[in-house]
Amino acid sequence: MATIVNVPEEKILHVNHFEFTYAGSDTPNIKTLSMPIAKNCITALIGPSGCGKTTLLRAFNRMHDLYPGNTYAGEILFEGRNILDTKEDLIALRSKIGMIFQKPTAFPMSIFDNVAYGLRLQGIKNRSEVSDRVEKALKDAAIWKEVNSRLKHDANGLSGGQQQRLCIARAIAVEPEILLFDEPTSALDPISTQGIEILVSELKERVSIVIVTHNMQQAARVSDYTGFMYLGELIELGRTEELFVTPKEKLTEEYITGKFG
Amino acid sequence: MTHTQKRIMTNNIVMVLSTLSALLGLGFLFWILGVLVFNGIEALNMNIFIYEGAPAGYEESGLKQALVGQLLIVLYATAVGVPLGVLSGTYLSEYGQSSKLSEVIRDISDIMMSAPSIVIGAFVYAIIVIPMGHFSGYAGAAALAIIMVPIILRTTDDMLQLVPSTLREAAFALGAPKYKVIIQVVYRGAKAGILTGILLAIARVAGETAPLLFTSFNDNFMNTDMNEAMASLTVTMYNYATSPYEDWQRLGWAAAFILSMFILGLNIIGRLFLLRKRGQ
Ligand SMILES: Nc1ncnc2c1ncn2[C@@H]1O[C@H](COP(=O)(O)OP(=O)(O)OP(=O)(O)O)[C@@H](O)[C@H]1O
Numbered sequence: 001m002a003t004i005v006n007v008p009e010e011k012i013l014h015v016n017h018f019e020f021t022y023a024g025s026d027t028p029n030i031k032t033l034s035m036p037i038a039k040n041c042i043t044a045l046i047g048p049s050g051c052g053k054t055t056l057l058r059a060f061n062r063m064h065d066l067y068p069g070n071t072y073a074g075e076i077l078f079e080g081r082n083i084l085d086t087k088e089d090l091i092a093l094r095s096k097i098g099m100i101f102q103k104p105t106a107f108p109m110s111i112f113d114n115v116a117y118g119l120r121l122q123g124i125k126n127r128s129e130v131s132d133r134v135e136k137a138l139k140d141a142a143i144w145k146e147v148n149s150r151l152k153h154d155a156n157g158l159s160g161g162q163q164q165r166l167c168i169a170r171a172i173a174v175e176p177e178i179l180l181f182d183e184p185t186s187a188l189d190p191i192s193t194q195g196i197e198i199l200v201s202e203l204k205e206r207v208s209i210v211i212v213t214h215n216m217q218q219a220a221r222v223s224d225y226t227g228f229m230y231l232g233e234l235i236e237l238g239r240t241e242e243l244f245v246t247p248k249e250k251l252t253e254e255y256i257t258g259k260f261g
Numbered sequence: 262m263t264h265t266q267k268r269i270m271t272n273n274i275v276m277v278l279s280t281l282s283a284l285l286g287l288g289f290l291f292w293i294l295g296v297l298v299f300n301g302i303e304a305l306n307m308n309i310f311i312y313e314g315a316p317a318g319y320e321e322s323g324l325k326q327a328l329v330g331q332l333l334i335v336l337y338a339t340a341v342g343v344p345l346g347v348l349s350g351t352y353l354s355e356y357g358q359s360s361k362l363s364e365v366i367r368d369i370s371d372i373m374m375s376a377p378s379i380v381i382g383a384f385v386y387a388i389i390v391i392p393m394g395h396f397s398g399y400a401g402a403a404a405l406a407i408i409m410v411p412i413i414l415r416t417t418d419d420m421l422q423l424v425p426s427t428l429r430e431a432a433f434a435l436g437a438p439k440y441k442v443i444i445q446v447v448y449r450g451a452k453a454g455i456l457t458g459i460l461l462a463i464a465r466v467a468g469e470t471a472p473l474l475f476t477s478f479n480d481n482f483m484n485t486d487m488n489e490a491m492a493s494l495t496v497t498m499y500n501y502a503t504s505p506y507e508d509w510q511r512l513g514w515a516a517a518f519i520l521s522m523f524i525l526g527l528n529i530i531g532r533l534f535l536l537r538k539r540g541q
């Protein structure tokens with residue numbers, strides 16, 4: 001069982017005995033994992049390559065359902081429901097739990113339409129409401145100044161860092177409860193990375209954030225809580241500064257001091 | 262001779278041979294085009310667009326019936342073939358993916374693509390012309406549509422698969438239902454490629470003669486009733502070119518020239534689409 005210390009009362013997600021197996025895999029890729037995700041905080045997931053960080057993250061918005069044959073067990077509680085329930089409305093779930101990917105995923109349409117996309121999905125048709133919310137999202141994602149004069153231009157004309165901030169704007173425009181980030185800066189230069197980190201830290205006032213990262217300095221800089229995963233299991237979860245300074249588990253200590261991974 | 266010298270010599274021989282054969286191919290191509298343009302332009306005049314076919318020796322004879330017939334048949338074939346091809350390509354890429362059924366459909370469509378077009382003409386003759394009791398523009402359009410579908414299906418399938426799966430995931434992650442992901446995101450990403458595939462498929466069927474011989478047959482006079490036998494540029498060209506009359510042969514050249522320019526135009530537009538896409 002994992003060591004879990006000092007996680008506050010208020011949780012946005014609760015993972016209980018979660019188990020996950022990819023189609024075609026004979027052993028579970030995530031083994032009976034339990035962990036709380038704190039509300040309005042940033043939780044970082046770290047661990048060596050292949051330990052299951054992405055797999056766990058993608059379970060939170062049921063991304064695995066896009067591909068046939070993957071199996072879940074256990075529960076993930078969100079707003080009092082088990083979101084792994086087969087009757088769960090995935091469209092509603094995903095509009096509350098957004099996701100930012102490793103590589104920017106700007107849609108082949110204008111900058112404005114990218115950000116308006118989720119709003120229109122929710123049936124918001126009023127033009128002035130759409131454009132107000134697009135503007136607000138772009139401002140919140142700290143990219144408004146760079147794009148306000150070319151909202152009608154193709155989003156693929158932006159730089160990688162700008163596209164990633166555009167994707168964040170698109171995700172926050174629909175005002176989700178949770179945002180999931182899977183190595184959002186690993187394809188970016190240091191300056192863009194810093195921009196995204198600042199942005200993520202500011203966002204936690206409004207959303208709860210889970211961020212997967214390979215970069216331990218990044219986890220230490222931005223997150224409130226850090227979970228260390230190893231071979232499909234959670235080894236330790238605690239306040240970030242404690243986990244990095246005084247880890248409770250030997251495995252955690254070895255990983256953060258660079259003995260393996 | 263040292264090893265290096267040998268290698269350099271082999272290299273030179275291969276280079277000279279391949280350059281020569283490329284030049285030979287190009288030479289024939291320009292020869293064909295040259296003859297076509299020379300004879301075609303000479304045969305072109307306004308009468309061709311104004312008059313229908315007439316017995317040999319008449320001044321006032323033209324290709325109006327063939328131009329109109331060709332356009333109608335290709336238009337009807339496109340109206341059926343494009344939606345069928347695009348939708349089935351969408352099924353393969355977005356729904357069936359690598360299931361057994363999709364693999365079988367892909368294989369069958371590859372086989373159909375290499376089936377001789379005359380066989381497809383014979384098939385349509387058996388299932389449409391014989392039951393109806395007469396040739397018709399519809400039968401011709403059906404034959405061309407059958408030839409179009411596998412081409413469009415395959416390019417649509419390929420182009421949709423080129424759209425990165427992360428783009429689809431990003432749309433799903435915003436709470437989009439599958440049909441919206443396909444129509445609003447995936448189609449947009451593959452637009453240029455699919456359009457090119459459609460244009461090339463139209464260009465391909467516009468030049469078909471064999472399947473029309475048994476289906477829409479021919480008509481020397483203007484006819485816009487798709488339920489009747491109908492002229493086309495290709496069949497008209499075949500009839501006129503093999504006739505002994507010089508003025509008919511000239512009309513054959515004109516038909517060949519107009520048809521080639523139409524197909525060349527479609528090909529160029531298709532390629533421009535792709536170039537623009539790559540330039541982005
Ligand atoms: N689509 C898949 N099908 C089958 N197995 C998979 C699939 N994706 C990942 N796996 C396996 O599941 C395990 C966890 O993978 P996951 O991608 O979650 O690791 P990760 O911690 O995100 O690694 P990284 O840091 O390299 O991104 C690995 O053993 C991997 O091989």
Ligand SMILES: [Mg+2]
Pocket residue numbers: 053054055212
């Ligand atoms: Mg990963």
